[in-house]
Amino acid sequence: MNTIKLNYHKTHFLTSAPDIRHLPEDTGIEIAFAGRSNAGKSTALNALTNQKSLARTSKTPGRTQLINLFEVEPNCKLVDLPGYGYAAVPEQMKLQWQKALGEYLQVRECLRGVVILMDIRHPLKDLDQQMIEWAVSSKLPVLLLLTKADKLSQSARSKTVKMVREAILPFQGDIQVEAYSAQNKIGIDKLSAKLDSWFAENFTAQSEEN
Numbered sequence: 001m002n003t004i005k006l007n008y009h010k011t012h013f014l015t016s017a018p019d020i021r022h023l024p025e026d027t028g029i030e031i032a033f034a035g036r037s038n039a040g041k042s043t044a045l046n047a048l049t050n051q052k053s054l055a056r057t058s059k060t061p062g063r064t065q066l067i068n069l070f071e072v073e074p075n076c077k078l079v080d081l082p083g084y085g086y087a088a089v090p091e092q093m094k095l096q097w098q099k100a101l102g103e104y105l106q107v108r109e110c111l112r113g114v115v116i117l118m119d120i121r122h123p124l125k126d127l128d129q130q131m132i133e134w135a136v137s138s139k140l141p142v143l144l145l146l147t148k149a150d151k152l153s154q155s156a157r158s159k160t161v162k163m164v165r166e167a168i169l170p171f172q173g174d175i176q177v178e179a180y181s182a183q184n185k186i187g188i189d190k191l192s193a194k195l196d197s198w199f200a201e202n203f204t205a206q207s208e209e210n
């Protein structure tokens with residue numbers, strides 16, 4: 001297999017879209033970061049790219065309302081999606097966003113992998129399971145990151161990782177589970193290796209198509 005190693009530190013902001021219908025052209029390779037509001041998506045991106053404020057983070061859940069696209073290299077994009085399940089958002093809006101997310105996973109051709117982030121202290125909520133199901137049914141590989149791993153002791157962390165690895169078996173998808181902490185730099189190597197492998201696989205596939 002083709003191996004590549006991208007320099008994520010070079011990632012820069014590309015554009016924002018107010019919703020999924022306004023995303024830029026469906027070309028290149030895209031990898032999305034999804035998760036409940038406050039799960040740590042933006043922080044994970046900042047840790048990966050070693051930039052303090054590439055993606056905006058906040059203590060207030062629901063901060064990221066736009067879909068933000070970042071470019072690692074030409075044709076290699078990372079997408080910071082607004083979080084789902086934010087309690088203060090009206091029910092109708094939450095349902096709309098859920099629906100839009102499901103559609104995005106199903107129809108976006110250039111989307112080739114999904115990083116789903118969950119707070120290690122609250123893994124596999126209903127909406128997380130729904131996201132996993134959508135990704136698997138769209139044949140997308142998934143990296144499940146259990147974020148804020150610094151909040152748990154080493155033994156509690158390992159126990160949760162093991163529990164989640166077992167719990168996701170029934171989904172029968174291509175799903176890897178890892179602990180992650182932006183604060184203690186846990187799992188960043190696993191994240192970049194996975195992104196590298198997804199970008200590489202799809203580079204090969206796309207150059208064979210052309």
Ligand SMILES: Nc1nc2c(ncn2[C@@H]2O[C@H](COP(=O)(O)OP(=O)(O)OP(=O)(O)O)[C@@H](O)[C@H]2O)c(=O)[nH]1
Pocket residue numbers: 035036037038039040041042043044056057058059060061062063064065081082083084147148149150151180181182183184
């Ligand atoms: N201790 C600790 N806190 C973290 C970590 N990652 C994120 N946080 C905190 O969790 C909160 C939410 O982080 P964000 O990155 O803004 O979360 P998000 O998933 O992008 O949230 P939305 O954009 O609202 O969907 C912030 O207060 C972060 O500082 C981590 O690895 N360790």
Ligand SMILES: [Mg+2]
Pocket residue numbers: 041042043056057063064080083
């Ligand atoms: Mg965010």
